[in-house]
Amino acid sequence: MGVRERKAREREQRANGILEAARHMFETKGFLNTTLADVAKEAEISVGLIYRYFQSKEDIFASLALKGAEQFDKDIDSILKKAQSGKKKPTAAFVLYEIATTFFKFYKPYGEYFDMLIYSYKGLKHVQIHGATLTRLMSVTLSSLDKLKNYILISPHFSAKEEDEALRVVFVLWGILLGSHLLFDSSGRGHLFAFRQDEFVQRMIDQILVGITAVPLEPPPKTSSRSGTRTTELTQ
Amino acid sequence: MGVRERKAREREQRANGILEAARHMFETKGFLNTTLADVAKEAEISVGLIYRYFQSKEDIFASLALKGAEQFDKDIDSILKKAQSGKKKPTAAFVLYEIATTFFKFYKPYGEYFDMLIYSYKGLKHVQIHGATLTRLMSVTLSSLDKLKNYILISPHFSAKEEDEALRVVFVLWGILLGSHLLFDSSGRGHLFAFRQDEFVQRMIDQILVGITAVPLEPPPKTSSRSGTRTTELTQ
DNA sequence: TTTATTTAATGAACATCATTCACTTTTTGA
DNA sequence: TCAAAAAGTGAATGATGTTCATTAAATAAA
Numbered sequence: 001m002g003v004r005e006r007k008a009r010e011r012e013q014r015a016n017g018i019l020e021a022a023r024h025m026f027e028t029k030g031f032l033n034t035t036l037a038d039v040a041k042e043a044e045i046s047v048g049l050i051y052r053y054f055q056s057k058e059d060i061f062a063s064l065a066l067k068g069a070e071q072f073d074k075d076i077d078s079i080l081k082k083a084q085s086g087k088k089k090p091t092a093a094f095v096l097y098e099i100a101t102t103f104f105k106f107y108k109p110y111g112e113y114f115d116m117l118i119y120s121y122k123g124l125k126h127v128q129i130h131g132a133t134l135t136r137l138m139s140v141t142l143s144s145l146d147k148l149k150n151y152i153l154i155s156p157h158f159s160a161k162e163e164d165e166a167l168r169v170v171f172v173l174w175g176i177l178l179g180s181h182l183l184f185d186s187s188g189r190g191h192l193f194a195f196r197q198d199e200f201v202q203r204m205i206d207q208i209l210v211g212i213t214a215v216p217l218e219p220p221p222k223t224s225s226r227s228g229t230r231t232t233e234l235t236q
Numbered sequence: 237m238g239v240r241e242r243k244a245r246e247r248e249q250r251a252n253g254i255l256e257a258a259r260h261m262f263e264t265k266g267f268l269n270t271t272l273a274d275v276a277k278e279a280e281i282s283v284g285l286i287y288r289y290f291q292s293k294e295d296i297f298a299s300l301a302l303k304g305a306e307q308f309d310k311d312i313d314s315i316l317k318k319a320q321s322g323k324k325k326p327t328a329a330f331v332l333y334e335i336a337t338t339f340f341k342f343y344k345p346y347g348e349y350f351d352m353l354i355y356s357y358k359g360l361k362h363v364q365i366h367g368a369t370l371t372r373l374m375s376v377t378l379s380s381l382d383k384l385k386n387y388i389l390i391s392p393h394f395s396a397k398e399e400d401e402a403l404r405v406v407f408v409l410w411g412i413l414l415g416s417h418l419l420f421d422s423s424g425r426g427h428l429f430a431f432r433q434d435e436f437v438q439r440m441i442d443q444i445l446v447g448i449t450a451v452p453l454e455p456p457p458k459t460s461s462r463s464g465t466r467t468t469e470l471t472q
Numbered sequence: 473t474t475t476a477t478t479t480a481a482t483g484a485a486c487a488t489c490a491t492t493c494a495c496t497t498t499t500t501g502a
Numbered sequence: 503t504c505a506a507a508a509a510g511t512g513a514a515t516g517a518t519g520t521t522c523a524t525t526a527a528a529t530a531a532a
Binding site: 092157158159164167168169171172174175176177178179180195200203204207208209210211213 | 328404405411414415416431439440445446447449
Binding site: 243288 | 512
């Protein structure tokens with residue numbers, strides 16, 4: 001009776017072994033430079049067997065991306081829960097910084113995961129990627145973003161009052177994380193110009209929180225801010 | 237006498253023809269799905285001839301990225317010059333929105349250029365990419381960022397007073413552009429949830445300018461903001 | 473225990489390109 | 503007119519993702 005269960009477990013273990021082997025190779029040599037022979041050797045199986053578990057090399061990458069996204073989603077979840085449950089609730093800056101840290105910390109071992117996440121719908125062939133994998137990948141990502149959105153709606157630290165507004169804030173944050181990762185990553189050794197990544201991101205978050213415009217020292221004059229569409233005028 | 241010049245011109249034209257053919261194919265089928273046979277056919281030459289002009293398929297892509305980055309740099313330049321020369325100087329929001337628009341407008345015809353820009357230093361093999369191409373690619377990109385930095389330093393709209401601060405603002409903006417492009421692009425048809433990209437970006441810029449924290453209605457209480465490192469406290 | 477059936481696993485064969493190169497055609501300068 | 507150089511060709515090469523005929527192992531049935 002337990003046979004079916006054991007088989008399923010073994011099957012999953014094998015799939016996971018392939019994934020971890022692939023991750024190791026992708027991290028070491030990069031996706032394009034890694035051959036399936038490399039992966040097979042690392043996983044100590046034959047090349048052909050890989051195809052009983054994954055539809056293609058890209059399918060492996062997509063599965064890795066999914067695995068990464070799922071872990072990230074869990075991390076986000078626990079950060080936000082912690083942020084809302086304690087007595088002494090952390091400030092927005094602190095929470096955001098924790099999320100950013102998770103994002104980057106997470107990025108390292110998971111190598112090209114997020115690149116894949118980003119790329120999964122265009123740069124790659126994505127013929128022959130298991131359909132459910134791509135669907136879940138997107139769905140898990142959106143789930144993380146949704147959690148962030150809800151936190152922003154609830155937290156008194158943010159000015160966003162409605163869904164769209166909060167979602168926009170989430171995308172601002174998300175965009176900054178993506179963007180600064182890409183910037184730092186592509187610049188080679190993890191530091192861009194004079195900045196260290198962690199310090200840079202922290203300051204960036206602070207800056208986003210308070211805005212980048214010159215803050216008037218005295219209360220701003222009554223401007224006839226046009227109904228909702230713009231918060232700033234187009235000419236001075 | 238004009239022979240050498242004509243030859244040089246013809247050579248450049250041929251190289252350009254290959255680039256444009258490659259762009260067309262990359263945009264249509266994606267980088268990985270495009271074969272050099274496709275490119276050769278589109279350019280109406282033989283496969284072998286491509287290699288007299290480019291070192292590899294990836295070198296072609298890098299050259300396209302460079303071409304794109306150069307055009308973008310010019311655009312940034314003219315936007316910023318215009319912003320500083322007129323009598324009625326546009327607001328920061330307007331300038332930033334123009335830059336964002338250029339970024340996205342630009343992105344469309346140039347297809348995967350920025351993806352390549354992003355990817356050029358890691359995902360791809362980038363063995364066999366002409367060294368000068370990569371160097372210039374990075375250099376042109378940094379040049380654009382530097383111009384933006386200078387504008388932010390000079391413009392009275394921004395609070396940034398020193399180099400590092402201004403550079404950070406630039407990266408915030410850059411990150412947002414990269415990030416929101418990736419978000420919108422990967423979501424398929426250029427609209428994410430209920431948002432249209434142009435409207436979304438415009439609002440996003442407004443938001444970054446004023447900050448995403450709840451703005452206190454009365455002047456904030458005197459907080460002992462610790463010297464410079466943080467603008468927000470970690471616990472409330 | 474023995475046999476049949478399903479599943480796991482192999483690795484050589486295949487197909488698809490990126491890349492190379494021996495060769496042909498065209499252009500150039502004398 | 504002609505030799506040297508440059509431009510151009512496309513078949514051959516090599517690397518690698520993918521397939522498949524075949525073998526080995528595990529399970530269920532007898």
